[in-house]
Amino acid sequence: MLLPCLHDRYAEGGSTKHEYFWQDLLVAQRIFESKPVRHVDIGSRVDGFIAHVASFREIEVIDIRPVSATIPGVLFRKGDIMNPQSLPVSDDGNGYCDSLSCLHALEHFGLGRYGDRVDAEGYSHGIANMASLLRPNGVFYLSTPIGRERVEFNANWVFDPRSILRKAQSSGLKLSKLTVITPIGDTKESGIDDGTLCALANKEYSLGLFTFVKSLDGNIQQ
Numbered sequence: 001m002l003l004p005c006l007h008d009r010y011a012e013g014g015s016t017k018h019e020y021f022w023q024d025l026l027v028a029q030r031i032f033e034s035k036p037v038r039h040v041d042i043g044s045r046v047d048g049f050i051a052h053v054a055s056f057r058e059i060e061v062i063d064i065r066p067v068s069a070t071i072p073g074v075l076f077r078k079g080d081i082m083n084p085q086s087l088p089v090s091d092d093g094n095g096y097c098d099s100l101s102c103l104h105a106l107e108h109f110g111l112g113r114y115g116d117r118v119d120a121e122g123y124s125h126g127i128a129n130m131a132s133l134l135r136p137n138g139v140f141y142l143s144t145p146i147g148r149e150r151v152e153f154n155a156n157w158v159f160d161p162r163s164i165l166r167k168a169q170s171s172g173l174k175l176s177k178l179t180v181i182t183p184i185g186d187t188k189e190s191g192i193d194d195g196t197l198c199a200l201a202n203k204e205y206s207l208g209l210f211t212f213v214k215s216l217d218g219n220i221q222q
Contacts, residue, residue, distance in 0.1 A: 031057070098138040107156040
């Protein structure tokens, strides 16, 4: 039997030009540097980001789909982020974790693609419920497609970044950093002024990596 492999000799020694590569690496590095007490993830890629973090610390993963594998350093919980009754709670009622991530998953909430109920406000409910998991001053790493706002049913949303910011602010979250990753893997720290956000909203597609901090008193911002 022949199995010709004719092009490998001309390729680079690995792919580094995809947005998943950069978001997984950047957020894992930030978690390593910040050393949170408890990090929880919502629906991110197991064979990328979760594996990165589990290589140096324990991580809890909540996903609406079951995960049958047993992975060292990873605690899986089946839960629906749009249903707060299915989420873990702390003994003191002051937030469950001090560090939280949701990478390339929010854009699917409420579209039914992964067995969740169809809900036009799914992403909005998801942000509010994720914010409720955080302790005051906790850090939330959120990545999602940004650009000309639209629903590509039932695959995903693409959000105007200002839509994400408005909902985050109403849930007691303050933006501390925005990293923009292009489809070919170029990354840059973005301004968060109105002009820059408007320009991002008029592009067809980028990946926005938002870093939020929960307000100290945990109150909703108006």
